[in-house]
Amino acid sequence: MKEKFLEDGYVILKGFFPKETVQEVVKRSKDIFEIQFNRFGYQEDFKENAVRLFNEQQEVFINCGKMIQQGLLELYSLSTNKRLIDEIKKLGIEFPVMCTRPVLFFNHPRLAKEEVYYKTPLHQDWPSMEASLDSVVVWVPLIDVNEQNGSILIYPKTHKLGDISNTVIGGFAAIENYDLSSYEEIQPILEEGDIVVFSSLLVHKSGDILNDEIRWSCHLRYTNMLEQDFIDRGFPHPYIYKPSLRSKTQA
Ligand SMILES: O=C(O)CCC(=O)C(=O)O
C-alpha cells in the first residue's frame, strides 16, 4: 500500500472508522449550534436554523464554528486515533505530529459569505503548512459524499510536481492557469467511515454542492518530525493562534 501511496499520492481506506464515530463528530458539532438555536428560539430543522443564525447572528454563528474548530473533543479523538496514527506511520511518516489544528468543514452556499468558504479552489496544502515534504492530509467525510454534494476532487500523481501553487485565494495556496490536462481527475464516492490519506503536495479542490445538503468533513494534517528537509528548515510553523483582547481594545 505504501508503494501505491508514494506513486499516486493518495490512498482510500474504506470503512476505516466505525460510522458511529464519525456521526458523533457531526452530532456534537450540531449540539453546539443547538445551544444557540435554543437561545434564539429557532425551531426549524438544523440547516434552516443554521442559515437563520448565519443571517441574523453572524458573529454567534462564527463563534460556534470557532468553538468546534478549536476544541470539539470528538474531533481531537479522531485526530489522535491510534489505528489512524499507526496507518500513517505505515505510509512512511515515522514520527507524526499534527502540524495544524484539525479542520472541520460544514459547507453550504447559504452558510458562507464568499465562495471560498464553502468551496476550496484548486490548491495544495503543503505551501500553507511548510511541513515535512512527506506530510499528509487525512480527509474524513463525515457524511456519505459523492458528485452531488461536493466530494473532494483529487489529481493523482500531481504530488510529484512539487509546489506548483502560484497564488493565494482565501488563505489557500491556489493554482491558476496550470495545465493539468495530462492528469486524471477523480472524485471519490465515499461513505461515512471511509477516509482518504493524501500527500500535502497533491493537487485537490472541493467539488460543487449540487444538492441542498450541508457537506460535513474534517481534515487532519500530520508532519514527519524525522524528515531531513523539515529538520533542516528548523520546523517552521506558519500558523498564528492568538487572542484578540477585543473587549479591551474596543472599550
Ligand atoms: O473539503 C474539501 O472540499 C477540501 C478541503 C481542503 O482542501 C482543505 O481544507 O485544505
Ligand SMILES: [Fe+2]
Ligand atoms: Fe486542501
